[in-house]
Amino acid sequence: MKRPVVLAALATAAVGAAIAVALPIHQASAAVGGVTGFATQNGGTTGGAGGQTVRATTGTAIHTALCSRASSSTPIIIEVSGTINHGNTTKVSGNSCNTAADKIELKEISNITLIGVGSGAVFDQLGIHIRDASNIIIQNVTVRNVKKSGSPISNGGDAIGMESTVRNIWVDHVTLEASGGESEGFDGLFDLKDNTQYVTLSYSILRNSGRGGLIGSSESDLSNGFVTFHHNLYQNIDSRTPLLRGGIAHIYNNHYVNLYESGINSRAGARAKVDNNYFKDAKDVLGTFYTDQLGYWQVSGNIFDNVTWSSPGGDTRPAGPNPQSNTTVSIPYPYSLDAASCVPSVVSQTAGANKGLQVSNGSCTPQTPAPTTPGPAPTTPRPTTPAPTTPAPTTPPPSGTNLSIGAGSDGSSKASGTSYGDVRDGDMATYWSPAGSTGSISIKWGSATTVSRINIREASGATGAIGSWRVINADNGAVLRTGSGAGVITFSATSLKKITFEITSSSATPRVAEYETYAA
Template sequence: MRKTRFIAAAGTAVAAGAIALVLPNAQASAAVTGSASGFATQNGGTTGGAGGTTVRATTGTQIHQALCGRASASTPIVIEVTGTINHGNTTKVSGASCNTAADRIELKDISNVTIVGVGSAVFDQLGIHIRNSSNIIIQNVTVQNVKKSGSPTSNGGDAIGMETDVHNIWVDHTSLIASGGESAGYDGLFDMKDNTKYVTLSYSILRNSGRGGLVGSGDSDLANGPVTFHHNWYENIDSRTPLLRGATAHIYNNYYHSLNESGINPRAGGKARVDNNYFQDSKDVLGTFYTDLPGYWQVSGNIFDNVTWTAPGEDNNPAGPNPVSNTSVSIPYAYTLDNASCVPAVVKATAGANTGLKSSTGTCATTTSSPSPTTSSSPSTSPSTPPSPSTSPTQPSGTNLSLASGAGADGSSKASGTSYGNVKDASLSTYWSPSGTTGDISIKWGSATTVSRINLREVTSGVIGSYQVVNGATGAVLASGSGAGVISFAATSTTKITFRITAASGTPKVAEFETYAS
């Protein structure tokens, strides 16, 4: 029977076999749910660390220790991650079976590895870098706010970046999130370059970025792909969903909302097969843009809902307003298409981390949530998971700390006509909305303040779906659940409390974000 282990917390040099603390068999937990799809199934398939030892990590250093503690760089391993991984808990670890770094999660010169989130697993301002590696699975994690400029920096600003002889990668049910474009210090959310092949990105959210991702770093970097993108949710992205330089991509059943400048951009001979996607409130969602090196597309079954198109020009060849195929792309694997009309609902129910690893049945329906992996109750080395929040419609008593002198508000984005400050003005007639259906709203103070209860008051109740309450000073998740109202959690001393909306049935309108000590 497979056993789960925790990684030793101390030390930066690890010999093979140094992973410690075997848990009782009853504490062993589920690893990856499902199996690879798309082009990741080709070229021998993608199985990650299947069949190997399973370990639990709560820091980036422990992830690196797990890699370095293997018998060899190809020994299969499943690393279950819980908690917040950041610069403060990620160091370089040395060993014969690894090649790590201090400012990123480094998957370099290795193979046969699975990284899967258990509960809430957030890589905060810390990117995942895959180089000269193969047979890697990443599932059920959030990677957010990775920067290439400013402080701190990581992974060239890519949430997940692959380069230099990489093949057979499956990234599934992840949330890849930025808070702006290149001018704000961010780069791509999902980048592939320098001979990266047989990759699938599925059931993932890519949000609030200037650049969704690329395949090929320049017009001479043409030896990448093929790649599959399916059942992903792109929202508030300026361009590159993806940019394909010379590569072939199969792009089906994705939901694109608020593509601000351009979308799928095959160029320099790149080819995209674009099947049964739903494009909404966007501009130039398909075509060759910003170059005179043409790309090609095969289109069928897509819905274009409130999509605008620019006129063709020397460096601008949009596929619309009535896209027709100009090539054909053969697909070597089996797949089932949802009808494009139901793609928004299916993708919203399945995409991203912490959605129960649900997937489409291919009939405009979804599977039930997978069981959550068990968190061990072993003592000091055991990771903690956010407690289930206590929710109540009853108005809390005591002082609303959001109205205290010096309290402020900020967030990840705001819709036109709304303001962060509206959530702390004691008025139910003003409100904040994110620029899409998800986003962060925070209350902050100039000095440490103890909070154990919040009250989120919606203008229209029932719009907010799943959420996280986050200690904005540390990134720790204090509570998670669904709906708004009164939410209680362990008393926390902090300078910032964030309410993170991860799913909603429409555009949330938060009238007041109240905070209380008890």
């Protein structure tokens, strides 16, 4: 593995009785925190602020809410929970909407907020399509496995797609994911084309896809731009993080992990300002690729950790191995940059759905902002994964700060495709497994840290695999606690630099998704 290098720059018809409908709840803005980036320009992005708030648990209910408004521009906030899929999504007709059965259709409308609440909102194999629309906020939802081929199909294979004169869209704290690339039937996670402008994608996760997303569908589709990408995680992506064709993009404080073919592909005259991002275990993370029509970039403060670069030639023009600015880009809005070195930590705590809508305070510290408008306190989303099994029903869940976030980790030999770092990334979809049926995983700090409680959370599909275990003070080898089964484990408060969870027996291959540590 290469040593990290910091490089500065030069310069929503009737609804059937069995289908839930949208019901009025209250008048308030559901969005938390402030709009950022280019979505603040061109008059700003307010979504459904000031409009009625309704609740929807089906795609049909979302469409009904849109079609029940006085006009196509009447503000509305739609709070969504549960799983939205083809089975509960039908076309609804009305004067204030233009919907479809195979997607969530936000077409020829404006002034909408779509926000996940309660235990989470998942759009399963059903994409969100924005067309001829403006002033829309999408927040705190998961969109997964949207296909353009196979069955079912939706939205041309895009998780979120925008096209044909779209303005002022803020997509925030969402998780967009696929299960493969174009050959498996998937397309882009976040695609903008045909005159789409003033868009921000923030605090989101894009993963497990062949294509992250694009701005512009072809080298002649150059009417798009003014897009901001910040505090997002791109993980296990082949390319397009994003692909830029013309226009201007501001790309800062993103964490890129496992980009297999290429990353930010600026081409056909696009100009990108690329600031304080962290690129890790990736290839050709910036440049012009697969075309001879060049794009441009202004770079500053990025970290390239185990990044490899192709040799230039033909339609391959990587910016590295020593990226330098070849343009300047003026940014018209204020923003605060986190240091690139803390981007992995702050993004792991804030990015994606069901993270409590936390944002960075600009100094590498997550915070939950107060609502921007008066009204009832927002519902704090809870993770959709099962609660961990605890050693005894009377053991309270951990509280306080998870000290593992931002710490280090190591362990015994790991199974192929797993990682020590996955136990401290706040993501239940990733995990560490030992190379065999037993093994150990440790959390470590640079200075002595007091710990009195840990929480071992098993990944989905592996609950109950962990048998007996020991918790060890790795500084001196002292055994702090023994027992069996995953969950919350308490012991006397101990000051240490490294704490080890050693699995001594198991009923199947253990999968530790999160190894949380707490002071009390």
